[in-house]
Amino acid sequence: MLGVLLLALAATALLSLALGSRALPLTTVVDVMLHDDGSEAATIVHALRVPRTVLALAVGVALGVAGALMQGQTRNPLADPGLLGVEAGASCAVVLAIYGLHVDDLAGYAWFALAGAGVAAAAVFAIGSTRGGPDPVTLVLAGAAVSALLGAVTQALVVRDAETLDAFRFWVVGSASGRSLSVFWEVAPFLASGLVLAALSTPGLNLLQLGDDVAASLGLSPWRQKALGVGAVMLLTGAATAACGPIAFVGLVVPHLARWLGGVDYRWLVPASGLLGGLLVTLADIAGRLVVRPAELQVGIVMALVGGPAFVLLVRRTRAVRI
Template sequence: MTSTVPQPVASTPAQLPQLRRGSVRGLVVLAVLLVLAGLVSLAVGSRPISLGTVIDVLFHPDGSDASTIVHDLRIPRTVLALAVGISLGIAGALMQGHTRNPLADPGLLGVEAGAAFAVVIGISVFDVQDLTGYAWFSLVGAGLAAAAVFAIGSTRGGPDPISLVLAGTAVSALLMALTQAVIIRDVKALDEYRFWAVGSVSGRGMDVFWDVLPFIVVGLILAAMSASSLNLLQLGDDVASSLGLSPMRHKVIGVLGVMLLTGAATAACGPIGFVGLVVPHVARHFAGVDYRWVIPYSGFIGGLLVVGADVIGRVVVRPGELQVGIVMALVGGPVFIYLVRRTRMVRI
């Protein structure tokens, strides 16, 4: 009786895990979709404008009603929706990567709660009444809250993923309680705060965009610096260190990127939930697990999602409109429940 020794089976490319499925072609497709969504955003509203007219007045403003609507009203909100979507999408990818938690959201750093508390203080104490003032108070509050969470959740080895989540939850709860205490005692602050906190890109001018743009640009640079290191950090700090990476330095860079991107987006439009939570999962579905692709995919998909939500909000209750924050809650809520039900995804 002869025995046969099993021979190793050669793995074909189809059998190997695809760690890098993203492509420049995919980014080009998303960019084209973004341009189309932007044109639709310029055309749709309480007064519909044909795409032909939009394109004509976009390059040849003539002072007509259509030209005024496109340039003075719809371009600022479309540009802002795009910037906010890109910022929140990339911030979500960074946050989930650095915490190794697929249910992590940029709001876990206390950014949104800090921004809300600062805006309420600005309204109640300093009598701030314009959106530009809200933006600056929001940026300061977001930065201070995120710095506090970063300090509490860090050890000698740098930011600890679990400690950051716990610290962010605690700081957010404290700041939201303080916010409620202020607005309960100040009716004017409550009225103004409700306008900002609903999360909207309408009514904002290009001045708000220019105010937050420097913070977004720096945040995007930090995100680009974090992309390749995130792949190694997924293997654990010890393995990353053995491969010559400084986990603490790269975690600091990533968390600062999250702070700047989320703070700027919240300052510009108020808190818009679920973008940073949902978008990275969609990006990983198309781009795989390589963060060099996940981060740019998340930016494009985030921009597309927020612009699309803004357009939907103008259509469903015409001639009125739903704010982006409300539309995102209606869409993101069921998606969040779906992610939570998939319990195998919540392991850190």
């Protein structure tokens, strides 16, 4: 099953290189990918489509994995990676950067977003932790509270200053376009270390579903487990938000989709959510390029506009999606 997903992902990536306001034949795409001949097609592929495809894939994978980890860690299927305060922290930092320092390029936003995400997530983890390790409900509530507080700061600045709002409203919908590959390299170390932590924490998630006490009696250290898991979620979500802005809905919905496809074993759920996330975000990015040609819809908007109703139908059709 994972192999099928991987193939689908590769095919989608190829499509993403070929489709857009100027569609290129697949043979041309493969040609110019192999050797950059300086033609118009080569420029389009290398300068525009490769960066956004790489970013959409990376961000989708990161958000999918983070979503599955988050729901496993908190034992709450409504938990979204954004709940740890990461997206609110990143947004707040970006608004502060626009308002106070007049930063106006996307690569500059990325550093502020990363810093904001890190600070917010650390605060949430500190508030939500007891001596025995963080308790899932407290963690989620702490995340919601910190998000609300940071959201208030963001709102206050945006409401008071129209210029900030004008720059911020395009960042906050989440988009993969207009970024160069350097943005990807900026966040790549964070993504990679997040994925390593995720791989380390996944095997214990199934035990954790039985409750902290049972998991501990079976030889799992809940505290270590949660530190790993929450660390992974912070790194992955923070890096994704820094690269493309907050893309809502992916982390929340993709694990439900993965459960529907292949059951609730987290050893399947985490990698499958990653691949599905990459697939969905890339598809949403392609769709955003095609529906209102030659203009574009931001990937975050497409994701939620198409994904929302599709998710509703999925929930209606099956009894497999369970809270």
